[in-house]
Amino acid sequence: GENVEQHPSTLSVQEGDSAVIKCTYSDSASNYFPWYKQELGKRPQLIIDIRSNVGEKKDQRIAVTLNKTAKHFSLHITETQPEDSAVYFCAASEGGSYIPTFGRGTSLIVHP
Amino acid sequence: NAGVMQNPRHLVRRRGQEARLRCSPMKGHSHVYWYRQLPEEGLKFMVYLQKENIIDESGMPKERFSAEFPKEGPSILRIQQVVRGDSAAYFCASSTRTANTGELFFGEGSRLTVL
Numbered sequence: 001g002e003n004v005e006q007h008p009s010t011l012s013v014q015e016g017d018s019a020v021i022k023c024t025y026s027d028s029a030s031n032y033f034p035w036y037k038q039e040l041g042k043r044p045q046l047i048i049d050i051r052s053n054v055g056e057k058k059d060q061r062i063a064v065t066l067n068k069t070a071k072h073f074s075l076h077i078t079e080t081q082p083e084d085s086a087v088y089f090c091a092a093s094e095g096g097s098y099i100p101t102f103g104r105g106t107s108l109i110v111h112p
Numbered sequence: 113n114a115g116v117m118q119n120p121r122h123l124v125r126r127r128g129q130e131a132r133l134r135c136s137p138m139k140g141h142s143h144v145y146w147y148r149q150l151p152e153e154g155l156k157f158m159v160y161l162q163k164e165n166i167i168d169e170s171g172m173p174k175e176r177f178s179a180e181f182p183k184e185g186p187s188i189l190r191i192q193q194v195v196r197g198d199s200a201a202y203f204c205a206s207s208t209r210t211a212n213t214g215e216l217f218f219g220e221g222s223r224l225t226v227l
Contacts, residue, residue, distance in 0.1 A: 001170075006154070032214045043116075043203070044155065086211040089154055098207070098214040099145065099168060102154040 002027040006103025010070050014111050019080050021106045023090035024072040033066060034100060039086045047088075048075070060076050080110045087100040114139075117186075118204050120217035126227050131191040131198070133222040136204030144187040145216060146172075146179060151199040158202075161187060194226045 003026040013019050020059050025033075031052035036044040050057045050064045050073065057064050061080075066073040077084055086112075091100035117136040125126040125131050137144050142163055151167065157171040161181035176194075181187040193197055201223045206214035 004154075009152075034214065034216075036218075043220050045218070046215045049215070093214060099157055099160055100214070100216065101157065102147075104152075104154040 002030055002092055002094070002101040004090060004101050004103040006090050006106060008106060009104065010107045010109070012111065013080055015080060015082060017080055019077045019084070019108055019110075021075045021088055021090065021108070022072060023074070023092075023103050024070075025092040025101075026071065027092070027094065028071065029094045031101075032093045032098065033064070034091050034093075035064060035075050036089045036091065036102075037086045038089065038105075039059045044089060077108075080108075082110050082112050084108060085110045114205050116204060116217050118202075118217035118222050120222060120226070121220060122223050123227060124225045125194050127195055131194050131224055133189040133191075133202050133204075133224070134186040135189070135204030135206075135219055136186040137204075138217050141206035141208055141217070143207045144181050145205045145207070146187075146189050147203045147205065149221070151205060155203060160190070169224050191224070194224070194227045199224055199226045 006023045034049035037047045038044040048064050050066050061078050063076045087105045089105045090103045093100040119134050144161045146158040149155050159172045159179045160168040176192045178190045201221045203221045205218045206215050
């Protein structure tokens, strides 16, 4: 089955800095890569996703890049704000099953 | 649209008791997923169901755990004879599984504590 590794487990930045979270996956059949944000005590919510036919996708201050050859994908957050503080999960799934396998999460702390 | 509704939000059980967690998917969603989350760990897939069918239960322990999604009513995750290691947050998610999106919509979770 799929295995998703996520790094770092904790990331502390100053407000206004950029943050990068990296994930690798093992199953070359995976073709859908969502990112979820989970605030403390809340439900995970999708913030951005990318498919394997696209190398990069951007939505305002967040962007995701995908390298299919190396089987890794990354989340980039620019101009971080305190409200970006949360746990971020990457995931990978094969298009036929759409059952995402999640990474262990990255706790992002943005200091004002 | 009320979103994915889970209840109870918090459940306390003693070892050996049964826990029943309920999940009502978003309106129009016929696919339900259950995930377990332990502190400092990610979301571990347990089971994927459609109405009246278990599609994939590869992540669910073979003993003591069962899930259903009846034609009418919510999906239920049932844990029999709970042990302390079952203490976790259990998240339900639903989706439409259309060709254009694989987004899962999560509930707020049910936090099970086993004494």
